[in-house]
Amino acid sequence: MTWALDHLDEIFSLAGQHAWLAGLPLLIGLVISIPLGWLATRKASLRTGLLTVTGLLYTIPSLALFILLPPLLGTKVLDPVNVIIAMSIYTIALLTRTVADGLAAVDTSTRQAAVAMGYSTFGRFRAVDLPLAIPVVAAGLRVAAVSNVSIVSVASLIGISQLGYFLTDGYARSFPTEVWVGIIACLLLALVFDLVIQLLARVLTPWTRVTA
């Protein structure tokens, strides 16, 4: 406890780094997953292909991705951009299926009514399908957020500073307190992400809370 209080500045600074490395990819991943998920609902053959490929992305070990990306992208090994990109890939892997499922779950009669009223394909997607998919997408986003917060900590193995540093440093120094601080900080951060997403989803979907 004393150790944690003595290192509050460091904890907050690393937590900020961690939030940035885990959070920005959530946004990037969401922005890319939405069109991908939409494409997957357009054709059954596209769906199988897209969901298999994006699903497989998640099976690439994070450490391998952190090491493989720099030569592929021409970035420096210590450049945080590698982590941002790797985490975006994982987010896409998790969210594309969710977006596709969310869009597909829109009630048939609602969709037919939208078509019959003369919405363009994009107009219908923006005005009807996407808003109605928010609850499902938000659920997927919560999973991706927790997963990102957890995976980002691995980046300390390649020397990118964030809360994972407490885990590697604490382990190297055989100092369990530091490891515990790292774990708890990660947990709290994941909780904050989860609450923010839930709150946003709530604000964006007032119709889901009405009672007859």
Next chain:
Amino acid sequence: MIRFEGVTKKYGDGSGGESIAVNDLSLEAPTGRITVLVGPSGCGKTTTLRMVNRMIDPSSGVISIDGNDTAELPLAELRRGIGYVIQHAGLFPHRTVLDNVTTVPRLLGTDKKTARRRAMELIERVGLDPDLAKRYPAQLSGGQQQRVGVARALAADPPVMLMDEPFSAVDPVVREQLQNEFLRLQSELGKTILFVTHDIDEAVKLGDQVAVLRVGGTLAQLATPAQLLADPVDDFVAGFVGRDRGYRSLQFAEAPELELTNEPTVTIGTTASSVRAIGEPWVLCVGDDGEPMGWVRAAAVTSAVARDLLQRGGTVASTQGSLRELLDAALSSPSGRGVVADADGRFVGTIRASEVVPVIEARQQSVAAREDAAAAALHGEAAPA
């Protein structure tokens, strides 16, 4: 006018064969009228409807609206000019009632304020409480949702409406309300309506003309409801139109001026002695405005006529009603005397079934005579050639 000319829709079954949903359909839905498409499942009625706004494209044939080939109109423009109502209303769950109704006007570029003002008018016009405008569809009953669906379809004032079993998913009492209000609305608006149902009673009630389709998507008969009941073209149509068609066809026969029997009436509170003085086993009780309330069995009145003594099973026919109403009023009355009221609902007299039946028979003879005359005229024309 919606016009189908030789319209066929075929689907490939995936193994090189094909199935026919609609087969060489030619049909006209006249302007300002309700044309009902009716038939068993698999008769292609919904496919036919959806080909009008090109949610399904026909394999061959032409569908035109007021002379314009629908295949040549831009899709969005075509659809925004056609009201569409479906079974479960298909409201947008994420939009309030008001925003649901303004959808098409907003798509057409009407400003928000104008669109909302018009939407509020429509919400009231379809019989909804204006307070419901701010609610979400999930907060409404099935019947209310269906009314919103109708208001939404009417919002941009389209000349043409397509309705796909709009009243099938609500309970029978609400369905009848919705049907009656729909007819009232249509009498004010005069839209060109194509209406799909599997329910022949609904078809006969709502249609100005009824198209009966058979499985395989061919037109079996196109006729007015009265013609359909009186003269089904073959066994399939006769079977589909169903039993009781003799009785049901009477609903299209306007009652002539009949001589009604005067009936002594009582009111709530009339004493037992006055009731017995009338000397009939059943006595009619009327309300303050002369409206019939129900029959009272004279023997059951101990002190005075009370509400719980009223027998309310009898239907009331209107002087402007059909022969079916008159006959039903007589048949359902415990006294055997059918109650008839005027347009304001005031009791005017009674009639017995035995007095209605001769009118029905006379009508049948006059219809037969007219048909004979028509046939004779046809022969007369054919004879010189």
